[in-house]
Structure formats: structure tokens, C-alpha cells
Amino acid sequence: MKKPDDMKLIVKGKRLDGRKLDEIRPVKIEAGVLGRAIGSAYVEVGGTKVIAGVHGPRGVYPKYLEKQGRAILRVKYSMAPFSVNDRKRPGPDRRSVELSKMIKHALEPVIFFDEFPQLSIDLFVEVIQADAGTRAASIVAASVALADAGIPMRALVSSCAAGKIEGKIVLDLDGPEDNYGQADLPVAVIDGTEEISLLQLDGELNEKELKEAVQLAVSGCRVIHDKQKEALRRRYQ
Ligand code: UDP
Numbered sequence: 001m002k003k004p005d006d007m008k009l010i011v012k013g014k015r016l017d018g019r020k021l022d023e024i025r026p027v028k029i030e031a032g033v034l035g036r037a038i039g040s041a042y043v044e045v046g047g048t049k050v051i052a053g054v055h056g057p058r059g060v061y062p063k064y065l066e067k068q069g070r071a072i073l074r075v076k077y078s079m080a081p082f083s084v085n086d087r088k089r090p091g092p093d094r095r096s097v098e099l100s101k102m103i104k105h106a107l108e109p110v111i112f113f114d115e116f117p118q119l120s121i122d123l124f125v126e127v128i129q130a131d132a133g134t135r136a137a138s139i140v141a142a143s144v145a146l147a148d149a150g151i152p153m154r155a156l157v158s159s160c161a162a163g164k165i166e167g168k169i170v171l172d173l174d175g176p177e178d179n180y181g182q183a184d185l186p187v188a189v190i191d192g193t194e195e196i197s198l199l200q201l202d203g204e205l206n207e208k209e210l211k212e213a214v215q216l217a218v219s220g221c222r223v224i225h226d227k228q229k230e231a232l233r234r235r236y237q
Pocket of ligand 1: 084085088095130131132133134135136175178184186
């Protein structure tokens, strides 16, 4: 989206919401927020609010999707009609299909699928308010919901975006920054490793900027990861 000429996203080294360039928005995570799902989590990153719920492991329908000797993960990301300024048309669209796939790929490397042959782990993520970074918040919520459901995993997955606005690399873009910025780079990291399970780039970065942005996003993932662990500890205290 083209930025109005008189609009400044950085003023005296601070962003429009008062954050420093390398500062993440306030993060709130709660595990076990739903009574009917086997595992669930609520995540708030600034104005972005998502809720994730898990069903299963359970039988796979339709049956042809069943995998011999291992479970499958099915992910459905959706945005509530009231989550954005212009009412979002309910139901799946190309973007939600793509994001469901990205979330699935980001989480699959940590799940021990062999423990539940022929079953399905079904994960639903609902965006109830969107202010950029919904895929990152979805991965964060999904990871906590899976842990809350007792799904065996080798680690949690954390996620955060970095990006470029007015020529500067910044952490965790909000809505106006995402709309009027030059690049958005969501990253997901498998905790305790250097492994990145999601890296997308919307916009343009040169090699130096890309390295800087990945490093910054990874540092955001560490902050998120501590909050994920705290949420799970609180749940089981
Ligand atoms: N957005 C919107 N309407 C839509 C889709 C997206 O207003 O139908 C906004 C929303 O704030 C979202 C942002 O655009 O968070 C950026 O969307 P993007 O596809 O880049 O994914 P995200 O950053 O949410 O992972």
C-alpha cells in the first residue's frame, strides 16, 4: 500500500506507537483457555489477538488421508469477520489456505507423529483481532495449545516478524507499519536449536538487511518463547 507523503512511521528514533526499533509489542499468553478443546491457548501481541484450540489425536475422516504408522496434523486458520476494519467475508479464502499451510509446516518438525499411528491432530486458529503478524501469533498460540493438549513435541515453536520501514530494520511490525512499510519477514524458530521452521519475505531486502532482520526476528522469538514457557508453567502450577 502506498504511504501518504506526509505520513512518518519513525519520528525521533521512535515508532508511531512509541516503540524503539528493536522493541516487540506487549505480549500476553495464556494456556488452557477453552473448556471443550483438549488443548488451547490465547495470544495477544499488541492489537493482534488469536485463540488456538486442538482436538485429537482422533480418527481421520475422510479415511484416505490416514497415514500408516504415523499421525497427521491438520491446521485451519481463519479470521473472524469482526477482526479487521472492513468486515472480512467469512469462510476460507486463498490467504487463509496459505496461512494454514505455513502454520502446519512451521509446527510439523517438532511433533512426534509416530506415537499416534493413523490418527489426526486437528488444530484450529481463530484470529479475533488483526493488527499484522497474525501468522506469527497463530504459530505461538498453536504451539502452546499443542503442549497444553499433551501432544509429545521435542520443543516449542516461537514466532515473530521483523521488517523494514523508512529504510530501517525493525522488530514486530504493527498494522500501519505492515501496510506502509517496505518489507515484512515472519520467522519461526524451534526452541533450543538454531533451526528456523518458517521464513517468508514480503517486500525487498538486500543481503545485509536480510541478515539483520533474521537476527532481530530470532531475538523476538526468544522473548516470545519465555512467555510461552511461563504460560504453560502457570497452567500447571
Ligand atoms: N488484513 C486485513 N484484512 C484481510 C487480511 C489481512 O485487514 O483480509 C490485515 C491484518 O491486520 C493482517 C495484516 O493485514 O494482520 C497483514 O496480513 P498478512 O497477510 O501480511 O499476514 P500477517 O501479517 O497477519 O501474518
